[in-house]
Amino acid sequence: KFGHQTKKFDSAARQDFSGSSWDVGVRWSPLTYSVFDFVTSKQTGESTGVGDTVVGTNYGVTWSHAWSSRLRTQALASLRNDAFQGAGITRKDDTGSFGLKVAYDFRRWLKLGAEYTHTERDSNTSNFNYKRNLLLFTVGATL
Secondary structure (H helix, E strand, C coil): CEEEEEECCCCCCCCCEEEEEEEEEEEEEEECCEEEEEEEEEEEEECCCCCCEEEEEEEEEEEEEECCCCEEEEEEEEEEEEEEECCCCCCEEEEEEEEEEEEEEEECCEEEEEEEEEEEEEECCHHHCEEEEEEEEEEEECC
């Protein structure tokens, strides 16, 4: 999808926004058990108290692979650029993320999984910089 986005405020104290937007996804499956997904998007978001509008551009890639009928993995990476606009704000954030997921069907009724994700935001306003490591374990059971 490609388009043009307009955001108009009722208040004259706020800065209106007008610009391009898109949402694109491409899937490539070189093998029946291996899939690559490439995504990109650009859209506006609501301000969180900084500026009037946040314009976010996203890029991501995911590789999903079934090693057997029971074992699957997924590797992912993404980059997000946020530009805060309005009210004289010049804040820009770059957020990168990468991760790995593994899922194992232990039994027909029992699924086990683990996931690790590292996220790091670099902002030109140093108070908003951060690093996060997330480790999740999942158990799924059906009757």
